[in-house]
Amino acid sequence: MDEALLRTLTPAVIGILVRRGADFAAAEDAVQDALTEAVRTWQADPPRDPRGWLVTVAWHRFLDAARADASRRHREVRVEHEPVPGPVRATDDTLRLYFLCAHPSLTPASAVALTLRAVGGLTTRQIAQAYLVPEATMAQRISRAKRTVSDVRFDRPGDVATVLRVLYLVFNEGYSGDVDLAAEAIRLTRRLAAAIDHPEVAGLLALMLLHHARRPARTGPDGRLVPLAEQDRGRWDTRLIAEGVDVLQTALARDRLGEFQAQAAVAALHADARTAEETDWVQIVEWYDELVRLTGSPVVRLNRAVAVGAADGPRAGLAALAGLDPALPRHAAVAAYLHERDGDPATAARLYAEAARSAPSLPERDHLTRQAARLNARLRG
Amino acid sequence: MAKYLLLKHYRGAPAPVNDVPMDQWTPEEISAHLRYMHDFAARLEATGEFVGGQALSPEGTFVRYDGEGRPPVTDGPFAETKDLIAGWMVIDVETYERALELAGELSAAPGAGGKPIHEWLEVRPFLAAPPTITE
Numbered sequence: 284m285d286e287a288l289l290r291t292l293t294p295a296v297i298g299i300l301v302r303r304g305a306d307f308a309a310a311e312d313a314v315q316d317a318l319t320e321a322v323r324t325w326q327a328d329p330p331r332d333p334r335g336w337l338v339t340v341a342w343h344r345f346l347d348a349a350r351a352d353a354s355r356r357h358r359e360v361r362v363e364h365e366p367v368p369g370p371v372r373a374t375d376d377t378l379r380l381y382f383l384c385a386h387p388s389l390t391p392a393s394a395v396a397l398t399l400r401a402v403g404g405l406t407t408r409q410i411a412q413a414y415l416v417p418e419a420t421m422a423q424r425i426s427r428a429k430r431t432v433s434d435v436r437f438d439r440p441g442d443v444a445t446v447l448r449v450l451y452l453v454f455n456e457g458y459s460g461d462v463d464l465a466a467e468a469i470r471l472t473r474r475l476a477a478a479i480d481h482p483e484v485a486g487l488l489a490l491m492l493l494h495h496a497r498r499p500a501r502t503g504p505d506g507r508l509v510p511l512a513e514q515d516r517g518r519w520d521t522r523l524i525a526e527g528v529d530v531l532q533t534a535l536a537r538d539r540l541g542e543f544q545a546q547a548a549v550a551a552l553h554a555d556a557r558t559a560e561e562t563d564w565v566q567i568v569e570w571y572d573e574l575v576r577l578t579g580s581p582v583v584r585l586n587r588a589v590a591v592g593a594a595d596g597p598r599a600g601l602a603a604l605a606g607l608d609p610a611l612p613r614h615a616a617v618a619a620y621l622h623e624r625d626g627d628p629a630t631a632a633r634l635y636a637e638a639a640r641s642a643p644s645l646p647e648r649d650h651l652t653r654q655a656a657r658l659n660a661r662l663r664g
Numbered sequence: 665m666a667k668y669l670l671l672k673h674y675r676g677a678p679a680p681v682n683d684v685p686m687d688q689w690t691p692e693e694i695s696a697h698l699r700y701m702h703d704f705a706a707r708l709e710a711t712g713e714f715v716g717g718q719a720l721s722p723e724g725t726f727v728r729y730d731g732e733g734r735p736p737v738t739d740g741p742f743a744e745t746k747d748l749i750a751g752w753m754v755i756d757v758e759t760y761e762r763a764l765e766l767a768g769e770l771s772a773a774p775g776a777g778g779k780p781i782h783e784w785l786e787v788r789p790f791l792a793a794p795p796t797i798t799e
Contacts, residue, residue, distance in 0.1 A: 505699060636687040645719050653694050655687035 288333060289321055290404030291474075296337045297401055298376020301437050305345050307383060308429040311401050313345035318404065377402070378478040381471075382441025385449040386432050393428035394449045400425055402474075403467055413462045443479065447487050447543065450475070454491050465495055476530075485534035486544030492527030493550035496520040508650040512559040524554045545574045549590075564594035581611055589617055597625035612643060616651060623658065632658035667715060667756050668763040670770060671786040674722050676747030681782030682775045689776045697781075700773045708755060708766070717753035724748065754790075763787055 293314060300310035317340040321333075330336035384398040396414075399405045405413075411421035454468035472488045500514035509515075531547045548570045556562040571587035574580075584607055592600020600621040607614060619634035635655035642648035686694060708714035726739040753770070757763050767785045775781035 505695065506702070507695075507698075632687070636685075639687065640722050643721075648719075649694070649698060652686050653691045656689050656691050656694055659688055660690050 289318055292334050292337055293404030294377040294380045294402050296341055297380060299338050300341055300345055306433065307437060308433055309345055309348060311429060313341040313348065316344045317341035377474060379437055381446045381475055383432055383435060383437060385446040386435055387445055388431055389428055391452055393424055395452050396421060396424050397428040398449050403471055405462060409462045413464055443481050443484065446475065447483060451487060469495060482534040482537045482539045483541040483543050485530050486541055486547050489527045489531035490543050490547035490550055492523045493547060493554050496523035508646045511553060516557065540573065542574060542577045545570050545577060564590055568594045581607060585611055585614060585617055592621045592624060597621045601625065628658045628662055632662060665756050665758060667754055667790040669788040669790065670753045670755065670767050671788065672750045674748040674750040677784040680784060682779050684776035693776060693778060696774050696778060704770055713755050713757050715754035715756050719751040720749055722748060
């Protein structure tokens with residue numbers, strides 16, 4: 284039983300049901316039922332045409348549900364008989380599903396959950412485990428999301444930027460439980476890149492590949508965070524890096540720069556350096572300048588200050604930091620890093636301890652506490 | 665089996681015996697402490713006594729309803745005198761004595777100088793569901 288194949292088929296099968304007249308919510312439920320049935324029976328009796336099998340079973344599930352629903356409400360079944368299957372363009376259906384599941388009327392958490400289920404073919408249980416919420420809670424979130432988009436027309440094209448934001452969120456969640464969300468986000472972004480020709484889709488795919496390539500080196504054997512400069516670059520996945528760089532270069536050649544391409548360019552420059560010392564910080568600063576221009580984001584300015592500190596010295600980095608709101612997440616950590624390089628370990632230690640207190644995750648807090656401890660030990664002599 | 669909440673405080677608990685802030689430890693002492701905490705949770709999972717646990721940010725705010733059509737009133741961050749929970753762990757154990765034993769082990773986590781912190785942990789029983797047979 285090939286679960287990966289099953290999940291790949293999910294959006295196309297939903298699309299076919301919707302084309303035959305099912306509404307999205309009912310189609311999605313019917314396909315989940317068919318997937319469960321497939322997991323149960325394919326092992327012993329694998330079908331010759333998996334997609335055809337799923338379409339048939341899902342369609343019958345849909346008809347059963349629609350009839351039951353209709354008799355409950357004493358009204359006619361809208362779809363009575365099975366239409367003759369026409370030529371189907373699975374790619375278009377998949378693309379429409381991406382747009383629908385990332386519809387702007389959905390909250391980010393709902394869009395993420397719906398995308399993982401309807402496009403990714405994950406079960407509600409798997410999604411709930413990945414986000415550490417009870418399965419019933421996730422089921423409610425998904426069914427509310429489906430109600431929210433029930434009036435959205437399936438064939439209307441959407442905004443690709445909303446889809447990219449959802450996939451970015453999934454990627455950034457990392458992984459917990461038995462579902463690797465980063466790998467899932469890459470799979471979904473690859474499919475999107477195959478379905479739509481857009482440089483920012485390629486930019487996001489490149490960004491994900493380049494960051495995913497570093498994952499084996501990002502945590503130590505005891506689970507601690509290893510900062511970029513200290514990572515064992517021999518553990519970076521060169522195959523993913525090569526693919527990411529390739530995807531990025533093709534996108535950049537189109538000359539329609541966007542924020543994901545620029546972020547991927549920064550990641551590519553890091554990937555390109557065999558040692559931390561060889562990093563081309565001057566070019567990285569230039570890409571951050573582009574990012575500031577594209578987004579105006581204070582978080583980007585904060586990261587730019589780190590790059591400026593590495594390219595032009597810690598004083599320049601601190602100057603770049605000066606205009607930014609100290610309440611920004613990770614501001615104290617960046618300031619600590621720059622003060623240490625500026626030869627002021629006492630200020631750096633104080634700021635690292637402050638950064639640890641406001642750290643948003645446990646690994647970051649442990650890392651920052653360790654930095655403070657390292658400097659304090661040195662100060663005690 | 666009975667469930668207990670083990671509470672660790674940033675503030676509000678009596679001072680531990682080995683009371684040195686973590687950023688004054690050596691990095692190796694920090695590693696040893698984190699390993700101990702990790703191993704403790706892993707061991708409880710292995711014995712079937714671990715339910716869950718989470719660390720909490722020191723940032724916190726008191727909030728209350730302020731009447732129809734008005735935004736909630738907030739008061740915070742916590743004043744220096746307030747209790748401040750640092751994290752919690754829920755265990756499911758046979759007896760109260762077992763809960764105390766485990767809290768004692770957790771409190772023995774190594775700190776500065778590699779010596780146990782002797783930190784005060786709060787052990788709170790959960791109110792259970794009513795039993796089916798009551799007579």
